[in-house]
Amino acid sequence: MKIVTIIGLGLIGGSAARDLRREGFASSIIGVEQNPYHASTALELGLVDEVLPLEEALGNSDVVVVAIPVNAIAALLTPVLDLLPAQATLIDFGSTKAILCEQVRNHPRRGQYVAAHPIAGTENSGPTAALEHLYLGKTNIVCEREASSEAALTTAMGLFGALGLQTVFMDAETHDKHLAYISHLSHVSSFVLSMTVLDVEKAEKDIFGLAGSGFASTVRLAKSSPAMWAPIFEQNSAFLGQAIEEYITILKRFQQHLQNGETGKLYEMMEHANRIRPVLEGKSKAPAS
Amino acid sequence: MKIVTIIGLGLIGGSAARDLRREGFASSIIGVEQNPYHASTALELGLVDEVLPLEEALGNSDVVVVAIPVNAIAALLTPVLDLLPAQATLIDFGSTKAILCEQVRNHPRRGQYVAAHPIAGTENSGPTAALEHLYLGKTNIVCEREASSEAALTTAMGLFGALGLQTVFMDAETHDKHLAYISHLSHVSSFVLSMTVLDVEKAEKDIFGLAGSGFASTVRLAKSSPAMWAPIFEQNSAFLGQAIEEYITILKRFQQHLQNGETGKLYEMMEHANRIRPVLEGKSKAPAS
Numbered sequence: 001m002k003i004v005t006i007i008g009l010g011l012i013g014g015s016a017a018r019d020l021r022r023e024g025f026a027s028s029i030i031g032v033e034q035n036p037y038h039a040s041t042a043l044e045l046g047l048v049d050e051v052l053p054l055e056e057a058l059g060n061s062d063v064v065v066v067a068i069p070v071n072a073i074a075a076l077l078t079p080v081l082d083l084l085p086a087q088a089t090l091i092d093f094g095s096t097k098a099i100l101c102e103q104v105r106n107h108p109r110r111g112q113y114v115a116a117h118p119i120a121g122t123e124n125s126g127p128t129a130a131l132e133h134l135y136l137g138k139t140n141i142v143c144e145r146e147a148s149s150e151a152a153l154t155t156a157m158g159l160f161g162a163l164g165l166q167t168v169f170m171d172a173e174t175h176d177k178h179l180a181y182i183s184h185l186s187h188v189s190s191f192v193l194s195m196t197v198l199d200v201e202k203a204e205k206d207i208f209g210l211a212g213s214g215f216a217s218t219v220r221l222a223k224s225s226p227a228m229w230a231p232i233f234e235q236n237s238a239f240l241g242q243a244i245e246e247y248i249t250i251l252k253r254f255q256q257h258l259q260n261g262e263t264g265k266l267y268e269m270m271e272h273a274n275r276i277r278p279v280l281e282g283k284s285k286a287p288a289s
Numbered sequence: 290m291k292i293v294t295i296i297g298l299g300l301i302g303g304s305a306a307r308d309l310r311r312e313g314f315a316s317s318i319i320g321v322e323q324n325p326y327h328a329s330t331a332l333e334l335g336l337v338d339e340v341l342p343l344e345e346a347l348g349n350s351d352v353v354v355v356a357i358p359v360n361a362i363a364a365l366l367t368p369v370l371d372l373l374p375a376q377a378t379l380i381d382f383g384s385t386k387a388i389l390c391e392q393v394r395n396h397p398r399r400g401q402y403v404a405a406h407p408i409a410g411t412e413n414s415g416p417t418a419a420l421e422h423l424y425l426g427k428t429n430i431v432c433e434r435e436a437s438s439e440a441a442l443t444t445a446m447g448l449f450g451a452l453g454l455q456t457v458f459m460d461a462e463t464h465d466k467h468l469a470y471i472s473h474l475s476h477v478s479s480f481v482l483s484m485t486v487l488d489v490e491k492a493e494k495d496i497f498g499l500a501g502s503g504f505a506s507t508v509r510l511a512k513s514s515p516a517m518w519a520p521i522f523e524q525n526s527a528f529l530g531q532a533i534e535e536y537i538t539i540l541k542r543f544q545q546h547l548q549n550g551e552t553g554k555l556y557e558m559m560e561h562a563n564r565i566r567p568v569l570e571g572k573s574k575a576p577a578s
Contacts, residue, residue, distance in 0.1 A: 273511040
C-alpha cells in the first residue's frame with residue numbers, strides 16, 4: 001500500500017481518490033487543493049485523509065497524481081519533479097500530452113514521471129461530482145512510455161489497474177491529434193450549438209419548450225467547465241484548429257447543397273454519416289470522456 | 290372509440306398505434322404501408338389489425354394519422370383530403386409545417402385537417418423501433434388551429450390526449466423557424482461531426498478506441514434516417530440555412546480566438562455557452578425529439 005498525494009480534488013482527482021482507497025492501493029491519501037471550499041468539501045466527503053501544502057505533501061508521498069487543468073499542470077510539473085522524493089512516482093491525468101512531455105523532456109528526474117490520460121469524465125466538476133468507478137473499463141493513454149523508468153511505470157500500472165483502466169501506449173503528438181477529433185471537436189461543436197441557440201432565443205422567446213432529447217444530447221458537453229477546457233484548447237490549438245477547419249469545410253458543403261436544393265446530395269452525406277452507427281454500437285462499453 | 294388509419298408504420302406511426310389501442314382511443318387500427326416488409330412486421334407485432342390499400346383504408350376511417358417522411362406527406366395530403374369521408378379527421382405528424390399547411394390552404398375540406406408535430410422520436414426507425422409511451426409528457430405543436438374545424442380539432446385533441454401529449458398552438462412559419470434551431474441544427478451538427486471524424490479515421494486508424502461518452506452523446510443523432518431528414522431539411526431550407534449560417538459565424542469566431550491564442554476569449558465564449566445548463570435542467574422532463 002502506498003501514500004498517495006492527489007493534486008486537485010475535483011471530479012477527476014476526487015474520483016481517483018474514492019477508488020484508490022476502496023481497492024486498497026492507497027494506505028492514506030493526501031490532498032493538495034488551492035480552493036479552500038473544495039478542500040473542506042473533499043475532507044467532509046472523506047475523499048482524502050488530510051489536505052496539506054504542496055511541498056509538505058510531496059515529501060511524504062510514494063505516488064503523486066496531478067489532476068488539475070492542463071495549464072496548471074504545465075506550471076507545476078517542473079517544480080513538483082524538483083521536489084519529488086527519489087523513490088516516488090509522478091503521474092498526470094491531463095487531456096493534452098505533447099506540451100507536458102516536452103516541458104520535462106530533459107529534466108534529470110524525467111524517469112519518475114508517467115504521462116497519462118484516462119479518458120473518463122462527466123460534464124460536471126468539483127469534489128461533489130466525484131464518482132466511484134468513474135474509470136472502470138475506460139481507456140487510459142500513456143505517452144512516451146520509454147521516457148519513464150521501469151519502476152515508475154510499474155507503480156503507475158498498478159494504480160491504473162486499481163482504477164480499472166485499460167492502458168494503451170502512444171506518442172504524445174498522436175495522442176493530441178486523435179483527441180482533437182474524437183473529443184475536443186465534440187466539445188467545440190456543442191459549445192457553439194449552445195451559443196447559437198441561446199442567441200436566437202433572445203429574439204424568439206420560449207423556444208426551449210420545444211427542445212427534445214436530441215437537442216439535450218447534442219448540447220450536453222456545452223455544460224463543461226471553461227476552466228478545464230480553455231487550457232486544453234490552447235495547448236492543442238494546432239490539431240484542434242485543423243479539426244475545426246475540416247468540420248467547417250464539410251458544414252459549408254452541406255449548407256451549399258441545402259441552398260442549391262440538392263436534396264439527393266444531402267441524403268448521400270447523411271448516409272455517409274450513418275456509418276458511425278456500427279462504430280458506436282461496437283463500442284457499447286465505450287469509455288466516457 | 291374510433292376506427293383509426295395510420296399511414297406509415299415506422300417508429301412514429303407504430304408508437305402511436307401501440308398507445309391508441311392500449312388507451313382505448315382506437316377500436317381498430319388499419320395500417321397503410323408501402324414497404325411490404327414493414328407491413329408484415331407491423332402485423333406480426335400487433336401494431337395494426339390489418340394493412341389495406343390507401344383508398345380502401347380511408348373509406349372506413351374516423352381518424353387518419355399520416356406518419357411518413359415530409360416529402361411523402363406533401364405528395365399525399367391533397368389526394369387523401371380528396372378521398373376522406375365527410376366526418377373523418379386527418380392529422381399529420383410531420384416535422385415541418387409551413388409547406389404542408391400552404392399546400393391545402395384552399396382545399397374545400399381544409400377544416401377536416403389538423404397540422405400537428407409531436408416532438409418525439411429516437412434515432413432509430415421502422416416498426417421494430419416503435420415504443421410504448423413514446424409521446425407521454427412530450428410537447429405537441431398544432432399549427433393554423435383556426436383553419437381546422439371544431440369537430441376535427443376535438444377529435445385530434447382526444448387523440449393527442451390519449452398519447453399523453455401536451456399541445457401548444459403556433460403559426461406554421463414560427464414552428465419551422467424555432468425547430469430549425471432547436472432540432473434541425475442539432476442534427477446537422479451531429480451529421481457533420483460524424484463525417485469529419487470518419488474522414489480523419491481513414492488516415493488515422495483506430496481512433497474510435499479513444500472515443501468516450503462525450504463523443505457518443507454529441508454524435509448520436511448522426512445515426513438518424515436520411516429518408517426522414519433529407520426532406521425535412523429541404524422543406525425547411527430557408528430557416529435552417531439561416532441557423533447554419535449563424536452557427537458557422539460563431540464557430541469561426543471561436544476558431545479565430547483559438548488561432549490568435551486568445552484563451553480568455555475562448556473562456557468567455559464557453560462561459561456563455563454554459564448558460565444552457567439551467568435551461569436543460571429546468572427541462573429535466575423535456576420532450577424527446
